[in-house]
Amino acid sequence: MAVRVDLNISLDGVAAPADPSPENPMGEDWGRLVADYMATRTFRERVFGDTTGAGTTGVDDRYAAAYFEGVGAEVIGAAMFGLHSFPDDPDWRGWWGDEPPFRVPVIVLTHRERAPIEFDNGTRFEFSSKSITDAVARAQSLAGDADVRVGGGLSTVRAALEADLVDRLHVAVRPVILGRGGRLWDDLRGLDTRYTVTSEVAESGVVHVTFAR
Protein backbone atom coordinates (compact mmCIF):
# COMPACT_ATOMS: atom_id res chain seq x y z
CA MET A 1 0.00 0.00 0.00
CA ALA A 2 3.03 2.24 0.03
CA VAL A 3 3.58 5.04 -2.46
CA ARG A 4 7.07 4.57 -3.88
CA VAL A 5 9.54 6.56 -5.94
CA ASP A 6 12.80 5.32 -7.47
CA LEU A 7 15.20 7.66 -9.23
CA ASN A 8 18.71 7.66 -10.62
CA ILE A 9 20.50 10.87 -9.75
CA SER A 10 24.03 12.26 -10.00
CA LEU A 11 26.11 13.24 -6.99
CA ASP A 12 25.10 16.83 -7.65
CA GLY A 13 21.42 15.85 -7.55
CA VAL A 14 20.57 15.94 -11.25
CA ALA A 15 17.68 13.59 -12.04
CA ALA A 16 16.65 14.99 -15.43
CA PRO A 17 19.60 15.51 -17.76
CA ALA A 18 19.66 18.73 -19.73
CA ASP A 19 18.94 19.20 -23.41
CA PRO A 20 16.55 16.40 -24.34
CA SER A 21 16.12 16.25 -28.11
CA PRO A 22 14.20 14.06 -30.57
CA GLU A 23 17.40 12.11 -31.21
CA ASN A 24 18.22 11.90 -27.52
CA PRO A 25 14.89 12.19 -25.70
CA MET A 26 16.30 11.62 -22.22
CA GLY A 27 19.14 14.12 -22.60
CA GLU A 28 22.74 13.47 -23.51
CA ASP A 29 23.79 12.58 -19.94
CA TRP A 30 21.13 9.93 -19.46
CA GLY A 31 23.54 7.10 -20.18
CA ARG A 32 26.02 8.28 -17.55
CA LEU A 33 23.23 8.51 -15.00
CA VAL A 34 21.75 5.05 -15.48
CA ALA A 35 24.74 3.01 -16.69
CA ASP A 36 24.98 0.82 -13.59
CA TYR A 37 21.21 0.30 -13.44
CA MET A 38 21.11 -0.72 -17.11
CA ALA A 39 23.98 -3.13 -16.48
CA THR A 40 21.95 -5.18 -13.98
CA ARG A 41 20.64 -8.60 -14.91
CA THR A 42 17.14 -7.56 -13.87
CA PHE A 43 17.07 -4.51 -16.12
CA ARG A 44 18.45 -6.45 -19.07
CA GLU A 45 15.81 -9.11 -18.64
CA ARG A 46 12.82 -6.91 -17.82
CA VAL A 47 13.42 -4.05 -20.22
CA PHE A 48 15.60 -5.52 -22.98
CA GLY A 49 14.09 -9.00 -22.86
CA ASP A 50 17.55 -10.51 -22.46
CA THR A 51 17.01 -13.99 -21.00
CA THR A 52 20.65 -15.11 -21.21
CA GLY A 53 21.29 -14.25 -17.57
CA ALA A 54 23.84 -11.61 -18.52
CA GLY A 55 24.25 -8.57 -16.28
CA THR A 56 25.40 -7.69 -12.79
CA THR A 57 23.91 -9.51 -9.80
CA GLY A 58 25.06 -7.50 -6.79
CA VAL A 59 23.54 -4.68 -4.78
CA ASP A 60 22.42 -2.70 -7.85
CA ASP A 61 20.54 -5.74 -9.13
CA ARG A 62 18.83 -6.24 -5.78
CA TYR A 63 17.43 -2.70 -6.00
CA ALA A 64 16.52 -3.21 -9.66
CA ALA A 65 14.58 -6.35 -8.78
CA ALA A 66 12.80 -4.57 -5.92
CA TYR A 67 11.83 -1.84 -8.35
CA PHE A 68 9.75 -4.29 -10.37
CA GLU A 69 8.16 -6.02 -7.36
CA GLY A 70 4.79 -5.30 -5.82
CA VAL A 71 3.64 -2.32 -7.87
CA GLY A 72 -0.10 -2.41 -8.61
CA ALA A 73 -0.51 0.94 -10.34
CA GLU A 74 1.63 3.85 -11.44
CA VAL A 75 1.38 7.63 -11.82
CA ILE A 76 3.43 9.40 -14.49
CA GLY A 77 3.57 12.85 -16.04
CA ALA A 78 2.42 13.62 -19.55
CA ALA A 79 5.97 14.04 -20.82
CA MET A 80 6.84 10.52 -19.70
CA PHE A 81 3.87 9.16 -21.66
CA GLY A 82 4.98 11.16 -24.64
CA LEU A 83 2.07 13.57 -24.94
CA HIS A 84 4.27 16.61 -25.15
CA SER A 85 5.86 15.23 -28.29
CA PHE A 86 2.60 14.43 -30.09
CA PRO A 87 -0.15 16.52 -28.51
CA ASP A 88 -2.55 16.60 -31.47
CA ASP A 89 -2.51 13.01 -32.69
CA PRO A 90 -5.50 11.10 -31.24
CA ASP A 91 -4.02 7.80 -32.42
CA TRP A 92 -0.74 8.31 -30.58
CA ARG A 93 -0.35 5.52 -28.00
CA GLY A 94 2.68 6.88 -26.19
CA TRP A 95 6.35 6.34 -26.96
CA TRP A 96 6.54 2.97 -25.22
CA GLY A 97 5.59 0.85 -28.23
CA ASP A 98 3.24 -2.13 -28.19
CA GLU A 99 4.47 -3.52 -24.90
CA PRO A 100 4.85 -0.71 -22.37
CA PRO A 101 6.92 -2.05 -19.44
CA PHE A 102 4.37 -1.01 -16.79
CA ARG A 103 1.99 -4.03 -17.03
CA VAL A 104 -0.37 -2.29 -14.58
CA PRO A 105 -2.82 0.63 -14.70
CA VAL A 106 -0.99 3.92 -15.24
CA ILE A 107 -2.49 7.30 -14.41
CA VAL A 108 -1.09 9.91 -16.80
CA LEU A 109 -1.25 13.49 -15.55
CA THR A 110 -2.34 15.79 -18.35
CA HIS A 111 -4.21 18.99 -18.98
CA ARG A 112 -6.05 17.32 -21.87
CA GLU A 113 -8.35 14.43 -20.98
CA ARG A 114 -8.56 11.57 -23.43
CA ALA A 115 -9.90 8.02 -23.56
CA PRO A 116 -7.95 5.25 -21.84
CA ILE A 117 -5.57 3.10 -23.90
CA GLU A 118 -5.21 -0.60 -23.13
CA PHE A 119 -2.44 -3.02 -24.07
CA ASP A 120 -2.43 -6.82 -24.00
CA ASN A 121 0.32 -7.00 -21.38
CA GLY A 122 -1.79 -5.40 -18.64
CA THR A 123 -0.71 -1.82 -19.19
CA ARG A 124 -3.68 0.55 -19.22
CA PHE A 125 -3.10 4.29 -19.57
CA GLU A 126 -5.80 6.40 -17.93
CA PHE A 127 -5.61 10.19 -18.24
CA SER A 128 -6.29 12.64 -15.44
CA SER A 129 -6.32 16.42 -15.35
CA LYS A 130 -6.76 16.50 -11.58
CA SER A 131 -4.11 17.08 -8.91
CA ILE A 132 -1.22 14.79 -8.09
CA THR A 133 -3.02 13.97 -4.85
CA ASP A 134 -6.14 12.86 -6.76
CA ALA A 135 -4.06 10.88 -9.22
CA VAL A 136 -2.26 9.00 -6.45
CA ALA A 137 -5.58 8.29 -4.72
CA ARG A 138 -6.99 6.93 -7.98
CA ALA A 139 -3.91 4.76 -8.47
CA GLN A 140 -4.27 3.44 -4.93
CA SER A 141 -7.87 2.45 -5.63
CA LEU A 142 -6.66 0.52 -8.69
CA ALA A 143 -3.64 -1.04 -6.96
CA GLY A 144 -5.61 -2.82 -4.27
CA ASP A 145 -3.17 -4.18 -1.71
CA ALA A 146 -0.16 -3.52 -3.92
CA ASP A 147 2.04 -0.42 -3.96
CA VAL A 148 1.70 2.66 -6.12
CA ARG A 149 4.73 3.99 -7.91
CA VAL A 150 5.12 7.63 -8.86
CA GLY A 151 7.26 6.89 -11.89
CA GLY A 152 8.31 10.30 -13.14
CA GLY A 153 9.32 12.54 -14.71
CA LEU A 154 11.11 14.75 -12.29
CA SER A 155 8.39 17.40 -11.96
CA THR A 156 5.78 14.74 -11.17
CA VAL A 157 8.03 13.19 -8.54
CA ARG A 158 8.78 16.59 -7.01
CA ALA A 159 5.06 17.41 -6.89
CA ALA A 160 4.41 14.15 -5.03
CA LEU A 161 7.23 14.84 -2.57
CA GLU A 162 6.04 18.40 -1.98
CA ALA A 163 2.50 17.10 -1.32
CA ASP A 164 3.99 14.58 1.14
CA LEU A 165 2.45 11.64 -0.73
CA VAL A 166 5.57 9.47 -0.89
CA ASP A 167 6.17 6.72 1.66
CA ARG A 168 9.45 5.46 0.27
CA LEU A 169 11.96 7.33 -1.87
CA HIS A 170 14.91 5.38 -3.23
CA VAL A 171 17.64 7.27 -5.06
CA ALA A 172 20.55 5.56 -6.76
CA VAL A 173 23.28 8.18 -6.57
CA ARG A 174 25.88 7.70 -9.29
CA PRO A 175 29.13 9.47 -8.36
CA VAL A 176 29.28 11.73 -11.39
CA ILE A 177 28.99 15.52 -11.49
CA LEU A 178 26.68 16.58 -14.33
CA GLY A 179 26.42 20.26 -13.46
CA ARG A 180 23.28 20.88 -15.48
CA GLY A 181 19.77 19.52 -15.78
CA GLY A 182 16.81 19.28 -13.42
CA ARG A 183 17.77 18.73 -9.80
CA LEU A 184 15.77 16.57 -7.42
CA TRP A 185 16.40 18.26 -4.08
CA ASP A 186 15.75 21.94 -4.82
CA ASP A 187 13.20 23.52 -2.47
CA LEU A 188 12.80 20.28 -0.51
CA ARG A 189 14.51 21.59 2.62
CA GLY A 190 13.87 19.34 5.61
CA LEU A 191 12.57 16.43 3.51
CA ASP A 192 14.80 14.08 5.51
CA THR A 193 13.06 14.97 8.77
CA ARG A 194 9.91 13.18 7.59
CA TYR A 195 11.77 9.90 6.99
CA THR A 196 14.32 7.45 8.27
CA VAL A 197 17.25 7.63 5.86
CA THR A 198 19.60 4.71 5.17
CA SER A 199 22.39 4.25 2.63
CA GLU A 200 24.23 1.37 1.03
CA VAL A 201 27.14 1.34 -1.42
CA ALA A 202 26.96 -1.03 -4.40
CA GLU A 203 29.92 -2.79 -5.97
CA SER A 204 29.62 -0.36 -8.89
CA GLY A 205 30.17 2.63 -6.61
CA VAL A 206 26.55 3.72 -6.78
CA VAL A 207 25.21 4.83 -3.39
CA HIS A 208 21.63 3.72 -2.78
CA VAL A 209 19.88 6.11 -0.39
CA THR A 210 16.43 5.21 0.90
CA PHE A 211 14.00 7.56 2.63
CA ALA A 212 11.35 5.45 4.37
CA ARG A 213 8.53 6.46 6.70
Added chain:
Amino acid sequence: MAVRVDLNISLDGVAAPADPSPENPMGEDWGRLVADYMATRTFRERVFGDTTGAGTTGVDDRYAAAYFEGVGAEVIGAAMFGLHSFPDDPDWRGWWGDEPPFRVPVIVLTHRERAPIEFDNGTRFEFSSKSITDAVARAQSLAGDADVRVGGGLSTVRAALEADLVDRLHVAVRPVILGRGGRLWDDLRGLDTRYTVTSEVAESGVVHVTFAR
Protein backbone atom coordinates in the same frame (compact mmCIF):
# COMPACT_ATOMS: atom_id res chain seq x y z
CA MET B 1 52.83 15.51 -1.00
CA ALA B 2 49.16 15.35 -1.91
CA VAL B 3 46.87 18.36 -1.88
CA ARG B 4 43.82 17.39 0.15
CA VAL B 5 40.35 18.73 0.80
CA ASP B 6 37.84 17.50 3.37
CA LEU B 7 34.32 18.88 3.56
CA ASN B 8 31.03 18.14 5.27
CA ILE B 9 28.14 18.55 2.85
CA SER B 10 24.43 17.83 2.81
CA LEU B 11 22.78 15.39 0.41
CA ASP B 12 21.80 18.36 -1.72
CA GLY B 13 25.43 19.47 -1.88
CA VAL B 14 25.37 22.41 0.53
CA ALA B 15 28.80 22.97 2.09
CA ALA B 16 28.35 26.51 3.37
CA PRO B 17 25.08 26.98 5.29
CA ALA B 18 23.11 30.11 4.56
CA ASP B 19 22.75 33.19 6.72
CA PRO B 20 25.93 33.35 8.78
CA SER B 21 25.64 35.98 11.49
CA PRO B 22 27.83 37.31 14.32
CA GLU B 23 25.88 35.12 16.75
CA ASN B 24 26.02 32.12 14.41
CA PRO B 25 29.12 32.66 12.25
CA MET B 26 28.86 29.32 10.43
CA GLY B 27 25.16 29.65 9.61
CA GLU B 28 22.20 28.18 11.42
CA ASP B 29 22.45 24.78 9.66
CA TRP B 30 26.08 24.21 10.55
CA GLY B 31 25.23 21.92 13.44
CA ARG B 32 23.08 19.68 11.27
CA LEU B 33 25.88 19.42 8.74
CA VAL B 34 28.69 18.47 11.11
CA ALA B 35 26.86 16.69 13.93
CA ASP B 36 28.32 13.25 13.23
CA TYR B 37 31.81 14.65 12.71
CA MET B 38 31.63 16.57 15.99
CA ALA B 39 30.45 13.40 17.74
CA THR B 40 33.67 11.53 16.93
CA ARG B 41 36.22 10.81 19.61
CA THR B 42 38.93 12.37 17.45
CA PHE B 43 37.09 15.66 17.01
CA ARG B 44 36.26 15.85 20.71
CA GLU B 45 39.85 15.30 21.65
CA ARG B 46 41.53 17.41 18.97
CA VAL B 47 39.17 20.38 18.93
CA PHE B 48 37.45 20.36 22.32
CA GLY B 49 40.43 18.97 24.26
CA ASP B 50 38.25 16.21 25.69
CA THR B 51 40.66 13.51 26.89
CA THR B 52 38.04 11.28 28.50
CA GLY B 53 37.81 9.04 25.42
CA ALA B 54 34.18 9.99 24.85
CA GLY B 55 32.83 10.04 21.31
CA THR B 56 32.14 7.65 18.45
CA THR B 57 34.87 5.32 17.23
CA GLY B 58 33.55 3.90 13.94
CA VAL B 59 33.93 4.89 10.32
CA ASP B 60 33.32 8.61 10.98
CA ASP B 61 36.12 8.62 13.54
CA ARG B 62 38.49 6.90 11.14
CA TYR B 63 37.97 9.74 8.63
CA ALA B 64 38.25 12.33 11.41
CA ALA B 65 41.59 10.86 12.49
CA ALA B 66 42.84 10.81 8.89
CA TYR B 67 41.86 14.47 8.62
CA PHE B 68 44.41 15.40 11.27
CA GLU B 69 47.20 13.16 9.97
CA GLY B 70 50.05 14.13 7.69
CA VAL B 71 49.23 17.77 6.95
CA GLY B 72 52.31 19.97 6.78
CA ALA B 73 50.72 23.24 5.69
CA GLU B 74 47.30 24.64 4.96
CA VAL B 75 45.64 27.17 2.65
CA ILE B 76 42.50 28.99 3.77
CA GLY B 77 40.41 31.92 2.60
CA ALA B 78 40.32 35.28 4.34
CA ALA B 79 36.82 34.66 5.69
CA MET B 80 37.98 31.50 7.43
CA PHE B 81 40.75 33.43 9.13
CA GLY B 82 38.25 36.05 10.15
CA LEU B 83 39.57 38.98 8.19
CA HIS B 84 36.21 39.85 6.73
CA SER B 85 34.84 40.41 10.19
CA PHE B 86 37.62 42.70 11.37
CA PRO B 87 39.34 44.11 8.30
CA ASP B 88 40.76 47.28 9.88
CA ASP B 89 42.16 46.04 13.17
CA PRO B 90 45.93 45.41 12.83
CA ASP B 91 45.98 43.61 16.19
CA TRP B 92 43.30 41.12 15.19
CA ARG B 93 44.82 37.63 15.27
CA GLY B 94 41.94 35.73 13.68
CA TRP B 95 38.93 34.20 15.33
CA TRP B 96 40.69 31.03 16.40
CA GLY B 97 41.89 32.26 19.78
CA ASP B 98 45.34 31.68 21.27
CA GLU B 99 45.61 28.07 20.09
CA PRO B 100 44.48 27.82 16.48
CA PRO B 101 43.95 24.12 15.70
CA PHE B 102 46.17 24.15 12.60
CA ARG B 103 49.58 23.72 14.31
CA VAL B 104 51.29 24.17 10.91
CA PRO B 105 51.97 27.09 8.54
CA VAL B 106 48.73 28.46 7.11
CA ILE B 107 48.59 30.56 3.94
CA VAL B 108 45.65 32.97 4.18
CA LEU B 109 44.35 34.26 0.85
CA THR B 110 43.61 37.96 1.11
CA HIS B 111 43.57 41.11 -0.97
CA ARG B 112 45.35 42.93 1.85
CA GLU B 113 48.86 41.78 2.68
CA ARG B 114 49.89 41.89 6.32
CA ALA B 115 52.73 40.61 8.52
CA PRO B 116 52.72 36.93 9.53
CA ILE B 117 51.29 35.96 12.93
CA GLU B 118 52.87 33.17 14.93
CA PHE B 119 51.46 31.10 17.79
CA ASP B 120 53.26 28.90 20.29
CA ASN B 121 51.55 25.73 19.06
CA GLY B 122 53.14 25.79 15.62
CA THR B 123 50.41 27.70 13.83
CA ARG B 124 51.81 30.49 11.68
CA PHE B 125 49.48 32.58 9.53
CA GLU B 126 51.11 33.96 6.40
CA PHE B 127 49.09 36.25 4.12
CA SER B 128 49.08 36.10 0.33
CA SER B 129 47.32 38.19 -2.27
CA LYS B 130 48.45 35.90 -5.10
CA SER B 131 46.46 33.21 -6.87
CA ILE B 132 45.22 29.96 -5.34
CA THR B 133 47.82 28.19 -7.47
CA ASP B 134 50.61 30.30 -5.99
CA ALA B 135 49.26 29.85 -2.47
CA VAL B 136 49.18 26.07 -2.84
CA ALA B 137 52.73 26.09 -4.26
CA ARG B 138 53.91 28.17 -1.30
CA ALA B 139 52.19 25.78 1.11
CA GLN B 140 53.86 22.82 -0.61
CA SER B 141 57.26 24.44 -0.17
CA LEU B 142 56.52 24.83 3.56
CA ALA B 143 55.04 21.34 3.98
CA GLY B 144 58.12 19.46 2.84
CA ASP B 145 57.19 15.81 2.43
CA ALA B 146 53.85 16.22 4.17
CA ASP B 147 50.49 16.97 2.56
CA VAL B 148 48.88 20.35 1.97
CA ARG B 149 45.28 20.87 2.96
CA VAL B 150 43.03 23.42 1.29
CA GLY B 151 40.92 23.99 4.36
CA GLY B 152 38.16 26.29 3.20
CA GLY B 153 35.91 28.12 3.03
CA LEU B 154 33.83 26.92 0.18
CA SER B 155 34.97 29.49 -2.39
CA THR B 156 38.62 28.69 -1.71
CA VAL B 157 37.97 24.96 -2.09
CA ARG B 158 36.03 25.53 -5.30
CA ALA B 159 38.84 27.69 -6.69
CA ALA B 160 41.32 24.89 -5.98
CA LEU B 161 39.08 22.31 -7.64
CA GLU B 162 38.53 24.52 -10.67
CA ALA B 163 42.30 25.01 -10.99
CA ASP B 164 42.73 21.21 -10.75
CA LEU B 165 45.06 21.51 -7.76
CA VAL B 166 43.39 18.90 -5.55
CA ASP B 167 44.71 15.34 -5.43
CA ARG B 168 42.20 13.98 -2.92
CA LEU B 169 38.74 15.31 -2.14
CA HIS B 170 36.86 13.69 0.73
CA VAL B 171 33.25 14.71 1.32
CA ALA B 172 31.23 13.47 4.28
CA VAL B 173 27.69 13.56 2.94
CA ARG B 174 25.14 13.87 5.72
CA PRO B 175 21.70 12.72 4.52
CA VAL B 176 19.89 15.97 5.21
CA ILE B 177 18.32 18.33 2.69
CA LEU B 178 19.23 21.93 3.54
CA GLY B 179 17.86 23.57 0.41
CA ARG B 180 19.85 26.78 0.82
CA GLY B 181 23.43 27.87 1.23
CA GLY B 182 26.56 27.55 -0.90
CA ARG B 183 26.74 24.36 -2.93
CA LEU B 184 29.97 22.49 -3.59
CA TRP B 185 29.30 20.93 -7.00
CA ASP B 186 27.95 23.83 -9.05
CA ASP B 187 29.86 24.37 -12.31
CA LEU B 188 32.15 21.39 -11.62
CA ARG B 189 30.68 19.23 -14.39
CA GLY B 190 32.90 16.25 -15.14
CA LEU B 191 34.97 16.61 -11.97
CA ASP B 192 34.57 12.87 -11.36
CA THR B 193 36.31 12.03 -14.64
CA ARG B 194 39.62 13.29 -13.22
CA TYR B 195 39.48 10.93 -10.24
CA THR B 196 38.70 7.45 -9.00
CA VAL B 197 35.62 7.79 -6.80
CA THR B 198 34.86 5.47 -3.88
CA SER B 199 32.18 5.58 -1.20
CA GLU B 200 31.64 4.14 2.25
CA VAL B 201 28.67 4.38 4.61
CA ALA B 202 29.34 5.10 8.29
CA GLU B 203 27.32 3.73 11.19
CA SER B 204 25.85 7.22 11.59
CA GLY B 205 24.40 7.14 8.08
CA VAL B 206 26.96 9.61 6.74
CA VAL B 207 28.27 8.61 3.30
CA HIS B 208 31.99 9.26 2.89
CA VAL B 209 32.82 9.86 -0.79
CA THR B 210 36.48 10.11 -1.80
CA PHE B 211 37.78 11.46 -5.11
CA ALA B 212 41.41 10.33 -5.46
CA ARG B 213 43.83 10.69 -8.37
